[in-house]
Amino acid sequence: MNNARPVTIIMVEDDEGHARLIEKNIRRAGVANEIVPFANGTEALAYLLGPDGTGLVNKGRQLLVLLDLNLPDMTGIDILEKVKSNEHTRRSPVVVLTTTDDQREIQRCYDLGANVYITKPVDYEGFSNAIKQLGLFFSVMQIPETD
């Protein structure tokens, strides 16, 4: 990965186990980037958009958001909506990683600007593979700076 512009992975996942498994598998794929975990939506939004909610705080950073839709305080869709409607963060890729495979939900996420939608496979091998491949994908993808 481009070391000159380190990409920060923001992981919004309320299930600690899932968060840990995701992190482990990403690491296994050889991705060494910083992963910032959040267990609820409020904190994640505060980090992404700054305390003033403008998103200026992250200006010039490369962010990649891993988003679970089922959060205790809000749905991931709220976060997706805010991230994609903020002028500073809207170009940051958002990967929705969730258990829901409802077609309407998937469409809605893409409509709101989600870049990738991944359903967590229940069988662990599938899950682990998906995360590893996601990590491989991260290692080659170009992430724009927020502006």
Next chain:
Amino acid sequence: MPITSKTFVRSTALLLLVGLLALIGIVGTSIWLTDRSQVYLDEVIEARIARRAAVDLRASLLDMETGQRGYLLTLDESYLEPYEAARPRVLEQVEALKRVLAPYEVAAAPLQQLEADVTFKLAEMDETITQARANDVNAAIARVRTDQGQEAMNGIMTFIDSLISAVDARLVEGVGNQRSTGEALRIVSIVGGLIILMVVAGAIWAVLSYTQELANARRAVEEANTSLEERVRERTSELGKANEEIQRFAYIVTHDLRAPLVNIMGFTAELETSVDEVKTYMEAQETAGDDPLASQARIAATEDLPEAISFIRAATRKMDGLINAILKISREGRRQLNPEPVELSEIAETSAAAVHHQVAESEGSIETDIRVGKLITDRLSLEQILGNMLDNAVKYQEPSRPLRVVIRARHVPGNRVHIEVEDNGRGIADADHERVFELFRRSGSQTSAGEGIGLAHVRTMVRSLGGDVTLTSSLGEGTTFIINLPRDSRAFLGRLGA
């Protein structure tokens, strides 16, 4: 006034009876009265005949007496002409009178007297005339002067007069009787006619009010029907909503169950990886002396831990299967059904073709006998239903004989169809006939893998199309599934959606 059907029948029957009685009365009285007037008429005719006979006799006798007297006075033969003319008629006329009066016993004695008087009178007159012709006029006159002939004549006249007045009285009575008979006939006709008119009026009233009552009742039934349909629609829609809620609930629950399961499976896999490493290490250390702690740790790492992990994995896999099954059913329930014209025979052929390979392996066969046309139903559901049935037939066939499956479809009353899937498989025990349709329940020996959701799924789908599925089976001989579906599911689906 309300009229129930019972009172209507009763009152109509009563009215008809009254009308019938009135009619019988009129006809009976008419016949009787006509008979009576015939009798009166006969009597009148008879009386007239008797009167005539009496009058004729009187005229003849008077003619004869007139002739006799004229001749005795003048001795001129020409005066005897009426006498000669009447003489032969008299006896005949007496006979006629006797004939007419024969039925009346009262007249027998006076008649005898009359006959005697007539005979005597004739004899007296003949005698006087004979004496006069023999120029013994004095003797003849002397004979007349005895007044015996006069008396006889008086007797005859009295008889005839009384007969005539009796006959006249009789005639008057006859005419009176005739008139009163006519009067009675008229009254009976009027009264009977009035009764019949009243009966008809009553019947018309009964029919009208009954018809009115029927119309009212029909209107009430129609109203009740409408409100009933309204209520059914409301209830169905409520049920549909409740059903939807349950399915949504199942969907959410299974989703939320999945999240911890992913953790269990994930960390089990991590654990397995770690245990593998430990195991490899321990096996490499095999020769490191006989420290009991070390050998226990070795056993734990090489046997106990892998065993425990394999059980955990099996259990989680099983649980995953169950959750998936529930998810599948709840998703199926949430799927928007799309009623369209579907050729059942086509689907049956397709479903049969899908398992053809497996069936052919055991030299089995699938026959279809579809005698229904197009159904309006959800194609995907129907495909899955039949597919499931055939899968089951293949899965649970009796290995000792080739599989025979027959798919039959018939119309049944109520605009529905019966689809039967009959197999000669191993059958289902009586106790399990209902159980096999329950989720996660299976019947018989568990010789093949499965989660026990197929028939539960089938039942859910059939019911969501407005039908039902039942089975008949005898253990060891085969099973017949009977699917009862509406020919047109639109009404049912529309009602649920309302």
